[in-house]
Amino acid sequence: MRGVFLVSKDLGFRVLQKALEIGGRDSIAGVVIVEDGADRRSRYNETVRLCNDQPLPWWTDAQPKECYEEMVRTKADFLFVSGYYRVIPDEVIAKFPEGSYGIHHSLLPRYRGGSPLVWALIRGDRVAGSSLFRLDGGIDSGPIVSQRKFEVPSNWTIADATKRADDEALDMFQLFFNNLRLHGTVHMTTQEEKDATYAAQRTDEDGQISWEWPSDQVHDFVRAQTHPYPGAWTLDDKDRKLRVLSGAPVRDAWAARPGQVVRHSTEFVDVATGEGWAYRILRACYEGEGNPEGVPRWLQSRSRRLK
Numbered sequence: 001m002r003g004v005f006l007v008s009k010d011l012g013f014r015v016l017q018k019a020l021e022i023g024g025r026d027s028i029a030g031v032v033i034v035e036d037g038a039d040r041r042s043r044y045n046e047t048v049r050l051c052n053d054q055p056l057p058w059w060t061d062a063q064p065k066e067c068y069e070e071m072v073r074t075k076a077d078f079l080f081v082s083g084y085y086r087v088i089p090d091e092v093i094a095k096f097p098e099g100s101y102g103i104h105h106s107l108l109p110r111y112r113g114g115s116p117l118v119w120a121l122i123r124g125d126r127v128a129g130s131s132l133f134r135l136d137g138g139i140d141s142g143p144i145v146s147q148r149k150f151e152v153p154s155n156w157t158i159a160d161a162t163k164r165a166d167d168e169a170l171d172m173f174q175l176f177f178n179n180l181r182l183h184g185t186v187h188m189t190t191q192e193e194k195d196a197t198y199a200a201q202r203t204d205e206d207g208q209i210s211w212e213w214p215s216d217q218v219h220d221f222v223r224a225q226t227h228p229y230p231g232a233w234t235l236d237d238k239d240r241k242l243r244v245l246s247g248a249p250v251r252d253a254w255a256a257r258p259g260q261v262v263r264h265s266t267e268f269v270d271v272a273t274g275e276g277w278a279y280r281i282l283r284a285c286y287e288g289e290g291n292p293e294g295v296p297r298w299l300q301s302r303s304r305r306l307k
Contacts, residue, residue: 008083114201121224
């Protein structure tokens with residue numbers, strides 16, 4: 001049983017390592033490495049080294065048409081995708097007789113589409129998960145092979161949730177791969193279309209904080225987009241972009257305009273929020289200033305206002 005592995009980022013790298021551990025080089029017909037070097041989450045260089053050290057045949061996704069043609073030429077039995085964001089054409093999926101499979105970090109059919117874990121945290125979900133499913137040419141709509149759910153504490157960031165989802169996905173992959181190799185079949189469950197929801201791809205423009213929101217909503221918004229992402233942002237009263245990287249709701253009642261700095265120290269800045277409470281900024285930096293340990297000195301004044 002031989003597969004093509006289309007991989008990206010930490011999960012893709014770990015899946016490839018696990019496939020080698022279970023099946024050895026003979027189980028891998030080829031590896032497609034996503035060219036994502038500009039992404040701070042990239043494991044491109046490590047994946048290239050792993051393939052060269054084995055050695056394994058590999059190529060990149062730089063030219064999708066040529067990439068897909070090379071995948072088909074391997075005559076592999078199955079395709080496994082982790083960390084790839086394009087919809088693979090039906091005619092390519094159909095070339096793998098034992099099926100094409102992928103990982104999606106949501107409890108499908110919820111949050112089909114882009115950035116599912118980010119959206120789950122933004123919306124304050126206290127339960128999230130990961131799904132291993134068969135690709136069918138739609139947007140994360142194929143039958144489910146296995147699914148894991150886990151609780152999301154209110155202090156978890158996107159890095160915490162992603163690490164847990166990756167761990168669950170890797171365990172699901174191990175069980176899936178062993179079963180496919182030993183029995184050649186995979187049990188699947190059709191998704192319930194009536195329960196389907198969709199998640200749009202996000203851009204940096206979507207990351208602006210509204211101080212009219214309640215403090216809990218601001219907190220969820222910030223923790224969903226902090227490291228390894230650039231971070232949620234706001235503008236100061238000079239229209240400079242400020243990245244807010246961590247903080248917490250403060251249950252103090254304030255008569256203040258949303259966005260007004262109502263309390264500060266050298267270690268934090270409290271900003272009034274829409275319900276009359278505040279959000280405490282613990283780490284923030286102006287665009288391009290890197291990863292801070294505190295808050296900019298300029299904010300440490302009650303005359304400041306964010307917008």
